[in-house]
């Protein structure tokens with residue numbers, strides 16, 4: 198059962214940073230400059246000249262990608278098996294969905310398949326850091342217990358991250374959360390048979406975020422949204438689960454939560470929320 202605890206869920210994002218600075222994700226394509234005070238589309242910016250970029254692997258029309266021309270798509274609704282609703286809502290400007298947070302310096306779809314929202318799910322599996330006697334380990338300075346989560350290394354981005362991924366058409370959120378964890382952190386497609394203790398943990402999740410992700414792949418017309426859930430193991434059963442990196446993950450490991458972490462997209466915000474939820478060290 199997945200639930201939302203009052204006060205546990207963080208506020209939706211109101212701005213972005215990674216989605217509008219530096220080169221476009223894993224390319225040499227330089228985004229048009231977007232000053233901080235001109236991110237919102239409601240702020241006039243007459244000299245704005247975004248770069249038009251859609252990756253060749255998206256243009257080539259894989260099954261997960263929309264057609265190049267979005268005019269037949271039904272936005273802000275469930276369109277066939279594709280969820281085009283948004284946690285923020287969005288407008289269509291000159292026939293193209295407009296990023297609800299603001300300008301990114303890029304138009305087109307970049308590396309993303311869908312025009313408008315591209316939905317993902319982020320499973321955050323946590324367990325206390327313990328010593329060899331099984332006692333919780335406390336941080337020397339904060340005096341709070343140290344919480345760990347399962348992190349994967351995104352090969353394409355060379356960054357550590359939560360083992361999240363895109364929702365498949367027609368899939369519900371519980372299925373995506375489990376499937377992505379199984380693929381990236383267990384290297385297994387036959388979940389739950391292989392890992393019974395993980396299956397038990399996935400029975401109880403707490404939603405900690407839903408909304409926009411400050412993802413480096415976002416453009417003015419295509420962006421990431423996610424639902425992040427925490428699955429917490431209070432008694433340490435998960436410690437015996439064999440982690441094995443699979444799919445896009447180059448490595449997987451239990452990682453201590455702390456404010457020193459550097460993580461992909463908005464993942465550090467989600468992890469901080471989980472640390473606070475459990476009154477853990479941050």
Ligand code: RP5
Nearest residue numbers: 317361362363410412421423
């Ligand atoms: C992020 O991209 C989401 O938070 C999620 O973790 C991830 C999904 O994209 P892929 O891992 O499928 O590339 O915005």
